[in-house]
Amino acid sequence: MTNQTNPTVHSAFDDRAHAERPAADSPAVMSAALTRTRVATHKQTFARGLVSEWIKLRSVKSTWIGAGAFGVVLVGFAALGALLTSSAAGAGPQMTDPLSTVLMGANLAVLVLGALGALAGAREFGSRMITTTTVAVPRRWKVVVAKATVLTAVILPVSLIGVFGAYALGMPILGAHGATTVALTDPGVLTSLVGMAGYLTAIALIGFGLGMLFRGTTGAIAGIIGGVLILPMLLGSLLPDSWDVVLQFLPTSAASAFTVVAGSGGMVLSAAAGVVVLVGWVLAAVGGAGVSYVRRDV
Amino acid sequence: MIEINGITKTYGEKVAVDDLTTTIRPGVVTGFLGPNGAGKTTTMRLIVGLDRPTAGTVRVGGHSYAHSAAPLAEVGVLLDAKAVDKGRSARNHLLAVGATVGIGKARVEEVLAMVGLTEVAHKPAGGFSLGMGQRLGIAVALLADPAVLILDEPVNGLDIDGIQWVRALLTDFAVEGRTILLSSHLMSEMQLVADHLLVIGQGRLLADTSMSDFIHHTSHGEAVEVTSPDAGALMPLLAADGVVITSTDASRFTATGVSSDVVGDLAAVHGLRLHNLTTVTASLEEAYLELTRDKVEYVGGSRLAMAA
Ligand SMILES: Nc1ncnc2c1ncn2[C@@H]1O[C@H](COP(=O)(O)OP(=O)(O)OP(=O)(O)O)[C@@H](O)[C@H]1O
Numbered sequence A: 001m002t003n004q005t006n007p008t009v010h011s012a013f014d015d016r017a018h019a020e021r022p023a024a025d026s027p028a029v030m031s032a033a034l035t036r037t038r039v040a041t042h043k044q045t046f047a048r049g050l051v052s053e054w055i056k057l058r059s060v061k062s063t064w065i066g067a068g069a070f071g072v073v074l075v076g077f078a079a080l081g082a083l084l085t086s087s088a089a090g091a092g093p094q095m096t097d098p099l100s101t102v103l104m105g106a107n108l109a110v111l112v113l114g115a116l117g118a119l120a121g122a123r124e125f126g127s128r129m130i131t132t133t134t135v136a137v138p139r140r141w142k143v144v145v146a147k148a149t150v151l152t153a154v155i156l157p158v159s160l161i162g163v164f165g166a167y168a169l170g171m172p173i174l175g176a177h178g179a180t181t182v183a184l185t186d187p188g189v190l191t192s193l194v195g196m197a198g199y200l201t202a203i204a205l206i207g208f209g210l211g212m213l214f215r216g217t218t219g220a221i222a223g224i225i226g227g228v229l230i231l232p233m234l235l236g237s238l239l240p241d242s243w244d245v246v247l248q249f250l251p252t253s254a255a256s257a258f259t260v261v262a263g264s265g266g267m268v269l270s271a272a273a274g275v276v277v278l279v280g281w282v283l284a285a286v287g288g289a290g291v292s293y294v295r296r297d298v
Numbered sequence B: 001m002i003e004i005n006g007i008t009k010t011y012g013e014k015v016a017v018d019d020l021t022t023t024i025r026p027g028v029v030t031g032f033l034g035p036n037g038a039g040k041t042t043t044m045r046l047i048v049g050l051d052r053p054t055a056g057t058v059r060v061g062g063h064s065y066a067h068s069a070a071p072l073a074e075v076g077v078l079l080d081a082k083a084v085d086k087g088r089s090a091r092n093h094l095l096a097v098g099a100t101v102g103i104g105k106a107r108v109e110e111v112l113a114m115v116g117l118t119e120v121a122h123k124p125a126g127g128f129s130l131g132m133g134q135r136l137g138i139a140v141a142l143l144a145d146p147a148v149l150i151l152d153e154p155v156n157g158l159d160i161d162g163i164q165w166v167r168a169l170l171t172d173f174a175v176e177g178r179t180i181l182l183s184s185h186l187m188s189e190m191q192l193v194a195d196h197l198l199v200i201g202q203g204r205l206l207a208d209t210s211m212s213d214f215i216h217h218t219s220h221g222e223a224v225e226v227t228s229p230d231a232g233a234l235m236p237l238l239a240a241d242g243v244v245i246t247s248t249d250a251s252r253f254t255a256t257g258v259s260s261d262v263v264g265d266l267a268a269v270h271g272l273r274l275h276n277l278t279t280v281t282a283s284l285e286e287a288y289l290e291l292t293r294d295k296v297e298y299v300g301g302s303r304l305a306m307a308a
């Protein structure tokens, strides 16, 4: 590179500008001709696309702020829920099951992850970075799959840590106050915890799909809040009971088939069916985003 | 080599690019000119497949860009320097983009140094000035040392050092046999750097010719600038078929269709004083204005009348 260090941002520009067809051995000048032979570029592969998306995701603050907020909400509510339940426990039999108590923050935390996913999907459209990305990886499906894969690789461990952290903090509090507790070895408990992490990840991916589909966070976050919180409640109270069969196919209801230990009698879907339905929602959202991104101009 | 074959792009009713056919050859800098909204950026977006053409095909290096094995190494693109994530550092931006073709830290640092951004590389790109952002955009285009360079108004916002650097770089790239497509509204800059010109207006090709042919065929050739206290006496002597004289004030005029030799000799024969006698070569700006006079999409309040 250059021998002289120039404190301004122009250093190399200056060197090039003042160079009249530099002699090959001129040390002060970096010639474009010289750099050409030294650049080792390789084929564009899916694995390299993954690396690129990983660098992108880890190099923006919002990823880690979102993950942190998720953890605080989930674990914080676990402690809070455990304390409140235990102080009420003395009065009579416990109303809710212990696992629901320690995972009480999940209802809010899922929205944090949904928003994080929406941002992951929409962000590049907002900044127009998507043009650079699309030029670098013109086979657009690769971009969608790489982004979804990297998001999953970050969100799933974060969800697992959050869920097991909530369990690890909440159960001892319940126990210390004499309330009912469950152990990881009890039937269904481990499945429920892992299932909850899977559900949280799925919602992040649905948010990602919507963010990429709408090319903006507003619509995507509205979609998540509507689909996860409002729609199940609204439809549940408005529609006659016979419609419950249909409501079971909403993402949140489908997830409750494998996140709740003691099923409430009205459950229609089996745990396996719940997984299939939720995965279906994820594939629909991410697939829809992919089709739209592949077809539309960016 | 970029082969553009009958591409048309419409956005709803608006025809942005209209049946454009041309070949952008390697080894020369091809300048891309046209008024605002003429379709330059759209054409560039079509070349790299950001937009789907309504009709026609584009081939880069013999195939559609979407089929590139190592896209960034084939084509380096600067379309919109502001198209970066505001929260990501310049270094991470380059690392992320380079990673798609296996480019790592060493080359990223090299390119940062080339464009003079090393010292601010850790800062979020959102805080960059116009020129710094432009340098980052150029760095992305150069990252994988591409065989084809497509630069949309690259010197926009660059300081004088930056402009000179880009000029030297483009000349070097052309000498090395690469293909360069460059758009700019700075005619003087374009005249310095481009060998070949593509001019479009309202999406249609108006000219596809070498720089020198463009200037000489479109404009009225060279002009002679004269300053003389005896201008009043000299001007009538020059009057002849094909000579056009534009007088700027009592002692100054510009003549086309006559050489400076003739003007000087005539003045000597008639004992008239000359304080200045200069031949001015026709500029790209004049030639361009003449060609696109009727093709401008958005005309400002008034337009400088051309001395014909
Ligand atoms: N996405 C779009 N949707 C609708 N119209 C568009 C779109 N992109 C470009 N246009 C229109 O297409 C025409 C060509 O635009 P383009 O940006 O290619 O012009 P340009 O030659 O690059 O102009 P400038 O010199 O101002 O950069 C313009 O009339 C513009 O309004």
Ligand SMILES: [Mg+2]
Pocket (backbone or CB within 6 Å): B040, B041, B042, B152
């Ligand atoms: Mg433009």
